[in-house]
Amino acid sequence: MHSLRPLLHPPENEQILLAQAQRLAGYTLGELAALAGLAIPPDLKRDKGWIGILLELWLGASAGSKPEQDFAALGIELKTIPIDRQGRPLETTFVCVAPLIGNTGVVWETSHVRHKLKRVLWIPVEGERQIPLAERRVGAPLLWEPSEEEEHQLRLDWEELMDLIVLGQVERITARHGEVLQLRPKAANGKALTEAIGTEGARILTLPRGFYLKKNFTARLLARHFHL
DNA sequence: TTATGATCATAC
DNA sequence: GTATGATCATAA
Secondary structure, rough: OOOOOOOOOOOOOHHHHHHHHHHEEEEEEEHHHHHOOOOOOOOOOOOHHHHHHHHHHHOOOOOOOOOOOOOOOEEOOOOOOOOOOOEEEEEEEEEEOOOOOOOOOOHHOHHHHHHHOOOOEEEEOOOOOOOOHOEEEEEEOEEEEHHHHHHHHHHHHHHHHHHHHHHHHHHOOOOOOOEEEEEEEEEOOOOOOOOEEEEHHHHEEEEEEEEEEOOOHHHHHHHHHHOO
8 A cells, every 4th residue: 555646736845845756766657657647658769758747747847838947936947867777867958948049148147047957856767778668767866956166067168159159150069069068959850940140140040959968967966966 | 889960749 | 939848869
């Protein structure tokens, strides 16, 4: 017998959120999906965000498309992160879409990247593809805030990337720019285009881009916490 | 083997 | 198209 059940509403405080997240540690995705009455896909090929949706459901985050932190009242963003057997991240972490126009005067302090990463509840989940989706286990949660050094690293990369965007060099930016934060396409497909500034300051159409945390960055913050 | 560039589903 | 949730798949 057990009383594990999804939170039906956003948690009223941080303690409730953390307690629920800690209760989920050790369960498989199959168990959590069944208890929540959610159908489990055969794999993630066509359901890349499924684990994120499942954990949102369990933690009472209002699912859907709202440009806000998952737990706005608590100022906390939820991120699931796929890890290998050694606890290292298997994928980069999407942060937010990069604004390609209207950036004159934007600064790090008020940027979307900084706001999104102010406080993050990381939920590690076994992510190796050899493990059937239903058998992958949820790990212990980590409520993280960037250290001074981490924020400095993020800021330097963000400023470099935003400078290039403002100067009309967006199409020359590759994922190799940035030490901990990178810019990569974030689109439904190659036909999805958005407005940007091109060379000579001309208006161009280009692939929407997103900011992503590189694995070296998330690996260090996980290792620091879990003593890996 | 790995990271970059590309892509998938859904709501509005 | 943009927002949410991310992982896939192939070049190197």
